[in-house]
Amino acid sequence: MEPANKHGSECGAVVITGGGSGIGRTIVERFAQAGEAVLIFDHNEAAAEQVTADLKAAGHRAVAFVGSVSNEDDVSAAFDLAEAYFDGVKTLINNAGISGNCPTIELSLGEWQRNIDVNLTGVFLCSREAGRRLIKSGKPGGIINMASMYGVVAAPNRISYCSTKSGVVMMTKTLALEWASVGIRVNGIAPGYVHTDLTHELIKTGRLDAEALNRRTPLGRFGTPEEVADLAWFLASDQSRYITGQVVGVDGGWSANGYL
Ligand code: NAD
Secondary structure (H helix, E strand, C coil): CCCCCCCCCCCCEEEEECCCCHHHHHHHHHHHHCCCCEEEEECCHHHHHHHHHHHHHCCCCEEEEECCCCCHHHHHHHHHHHHHHHCCEEEEEECCCCCCCCCHHHCCHHHHHHHHHHHHHHHHHHHHHHHHHHHHHCCCEEEEEECCHHHCCCCCCCHHHHHHHHHHHHHHHHHHHHHHHHCEEEEEEEECCECCHHHHHHHHCCCCCHHHHHHHCCCCCCECHHHHHHHHHHHHCHHHCCCCCCEEEECCCHHHCCCC
16 A cells, blocks of 8 residues: 555654544554654653654654643644654644533533533644644645544533534534645544543443444444544545545444434
């Protein structure tokens, strides 16, 4: 297979937020193993340092930045680091996100705000920074936003998660229109239930019924982080060069299913 993520430029890093664990870590590994320089932007220092150390030990190009996507100074500093190490950014993957699972009448303003800060403001700040730097450099690039099927279809007790992820869907389309003429493609990914530590914990504590979810999913199972990473790879590559402003589901058919 041809190398991913060409965008007409061989230099520049793939910046992956929330790249220290879960789906983000698998995406980081996918790109690094394909020869891309990766910057892991995560607020969990141990996780970010561990994945970076593992990749460097295997001979890949990687650097960690520890900070929060919802902090404007952190975001600017992360992209400064990409410039210092890898001559800038060529692809941003806005993967960092937090879940929100609570009946609306019990949801505190603080918890609502936390979801807005990470899931929505974080995507705005990182996209704005990547856009500014790509436009200044004159190089083409790409942005991939991790939405969710719950940004496309609704579920009860998830008002903060569904609202922020649907905001990510609309940000994807807005930025795609705004930046198409300067060669920046913006697309989104809408995963269904994916096997990660997060979902395993929810299953273990009885907050997710894996069997019921499998029955509801036309393909009959959870997705894997690798299946999400495959889509990220495709959307970052020249193979998707005529695709922008799209949010692609990787949900085993869940969002198409209006039946059971
Ligand atoms: P995860 O909790 O395993 O990983 C999220 C990572 O983001 C962690 O490393 C965490 O430290 C980091 N992070 C959180 N807040 C941050 C912040 N403010 N600044 C920087 N880093 C931060 O989650 P996951 O399951 O791998 O999910 C990754 C993305 O995929 C999220 O956006 C999530 O909403 C989305 N998603 C996940 C699923 C699923 O089933 N796992 C389904 C649909 C969408």
